[in-house]
Amino acid sequence: MLIVTAVLFSLAAGAWLGNQVLNRKPALDEISATVLDPPKAVSDFRLTNHRDEPFTLDSLKGKWSFLFFGYTHCPDICPTTLHTLAQMDRILAADPDAHANVQVVFVSIDPRRDTAQQLGKYVPYFNKAFIGVTGPEDEINRLTKQLGILHVRVEQNQGQDYLVDHSASVLLFSPQGALRALFGAPHAAQRLAADFKKIGQLE
Amino acid sequence: MMHKYCLLAIVWLVSATGAAQTQTSVLRVTDAWIRAAPPGVGVLAGYMTMENSGAVDVKVTAAESPQFGMIELHRTVIEDDVARMRKQAYFLVPAGGKLMLAPNDRHLMLMMPNVPLQHGDDVTVVLTLDNGASLEISAPLRLIR
Numbered sequence A: 001m002l003i004v005t006a007v008l009f010s011l012a013a014g015a016w017l018g019n020q021v022l023n024r025k026p027a028l029d030e031i032s033a034t035v036l037d038p039p040k041a042v043s044d045f046r047l048t049n050h051r052d053e054p055f056t057l058d059s060l061k062g063k064w065s066f067l068f069f070g071y072t073h074c075p076d077i078c079p080t081t082l083h084t085l086a087q088m089d090r091i092l093a094a095d096p097d098a099h100a101n102v103q104v105v106f107v108s109i110d111p112r113r114d115t116a117q118q119l120g121k122y123v124p125y126f127n128k129a130f131i132g133v134t135g136p137e138d139e140i141n142r143l144t145k146q147l148g149i150l151h152v153r154v155e156q157n158q159g160q161d162y163l164v165d166h167s168a169s170v171l172l173f174s175p176q177g178a179l180r181a182l183f184g185a186p187h188a189a190q191r192l193a194a195d196f197k198k199i200g201q202l203e
Numbered sequence B: 001m002m003h004k005y006c007l008l009a010i011v012w013l014v015s016a017t018g019a020a021q022t023q024t025s026v027l028r029v030t031d032a033w034i035r036a037a038p039p040g041v042g043v044l045a046g047y048m049t050m051e052n053s054g055a056v057d058v059k060v061t062a063a064e065s066p067q068f069g070m071i072e073l074h075r076t077v078i079e080d081d082v083a084r085m086r087k088q089a090y091f092l093v094p095a096g097g098k099l100m101l102a103p104n105d106r107h108l109m110l111m112m113p114n115v116p117l118q119h120g121d122d123v124t125v126v127l128t129l130d131n132g133a134s135l136e137i138s139a140p141l142r143l144i145r
């Protein structure tokens, strides 16, 4: 009788422990992104989206936001990353509730050439829901400096043209509008989606 | 007329120096493609695999296309998470080896399109080799490889 009770108890305990393991939060080392704990608060900025509407810190609230910084005259890493983010978006769309809570934002670090109109032709090409953002150079800098995003203009062909060296990270903002995680390049859609789901479980 | 998904390059023996020299330019290009971009974008990147079956290294020193005003050889390097794109003097394809032009790495930088191009269009590119030969390839515009 005692033995039966002990066996039943250990079975129940095993089941309970098993459940704890399944319900537990993911450990940070299971996530390849760098998770900021606590999230980093960001002060306000005044930018414009590709529909010529204001884009401020409030625009990052209420949804998870993926931000990538680049420019439309960048033929290699910028379209490559936007395609990867579009693939990630298709993976996330398998869960419509979670997907409705996500936005992808491309912030230009070349506002001289990237007008809202130019971004309107460029960004939705990769995904109709993606948002292009530009604005005055000092407002772009106000945002990038807080986030540690680098961008340096490099003259080409005797100054007739320029390229921009820039950070290749994808940044994830929480629905509170705080910086929650950094994904280092090169990016892969599966890894972005998997990390994002785990980061969501940390909340 | 090439099918738009035909990936094999056509060897174009422009070299006037004859058979001895073209024997050494055994460069083969496969999987050539150009990243399709939104309308109005004036700069595109081209990718491909270059294979050298010869016994001598081959350098690709220039590229041109009737559809673009200028093509440069470029390389993107991501270091400390900063992407830097720089012009290269040549791409070296080692004897008996290969060189990949791939996203976030080496690529052809196609600038100043003469005609509006869209997804599915083929672009003709002529590669200049350091042994005096050239190689004409055809690369389709695609979203992904």
Ligand SMILES: [Cu+2]
Binding pocket: A075, A076, B045, B074, B075, B085, B107, B108, B109
């Ligand atoms: Cu380039």
